[in-house]
Amino acid sequence: MCIFCKIINKEIPSSIIYEDADVLAILDLAQTTLGHTLVMPKKHYANILEIPDDELAHLMSVVKMLAKRISDKLGAKGFNLLVNTNEVAGQTVMHLHVHIIPRYDENDTIKIEFTENKLDLNEIANKINEL
Numbered sequence: 001m002c003i004f005c006k007i008i009n010k011e012i013p014s015s016i017i018y019e020d021a022d023v024l025a026i027l028d029l030a031q032t033t034l035g036h037t038l039v040m041p042k043k044h045y046a047n048i049l050e051i052p053d054d055e056l057a058h059l060m061s062v063v064k065m066l067a068k069r070i071s072d073k074l075g076a077k078g079f080n081l082l083v084n085t086n087e088v089a090g091q092t093v094m095h096l097h098v099h100i101i102p103r104y105d106e107n108d109t110i111k112i113e114f115t116e117n118k119l120d121l122n123e124i125a126n127k128i129n130e131l
């Protein structure tokens with residue numbers, strides 16, 4: 001059984017901030033920024049490609065509600081939502097989860113940078129749109 005399934009089964013303790021029949025939200029041990037939260041389906045899906053759309057819709061509505069509640073209660077000015085998918089993208093726990101990472105100011109303890117590459121956008125779009 002995966003570590004998040006053990007948390008969902010209450011075999012491993014966690015700081016729960018939301019729970020319903022299908023979804024659990026806990027504070028991430030790492031607390032990358034204050035209030036860093038993980039929202040997960042109770043059913044084990046390895047990643048976002050496995051969960052049925054209706055269950056994903058409910059999961060994301062909980063994410064939206066909690067992102068606002070966490071921001072309001074902790075005084076965050078914004079937040080990043082992150083779903084790491086597969087090892088190459090930094091996924092370490094193979095049970096779907098959405099990170100809510102509250103943001104406070106430019107000195108907060110996370111840095112997300114987008115680098116620019118000079119690539120042919122038409123060529124890429126054609127490849128993605130190919131039947």
Ligand code: 5GP
Pocket residue numbers: 003012014015026027028029030038083084090091092093094
């Ligand atoms: P990933 O890298 O898979 O997107 O994120 C996994 C996250 O789970 C990490 O941010 C890590 O800190 C968190 N994590 C791993 N094990 C536990 C645990 O036992 N309890 C809690 N609350 N968080 C955990």
Ligand code: ZN
Pocket residue numbers: 001002003004005006043044045094095
């Ligand atoms: Zn699991």
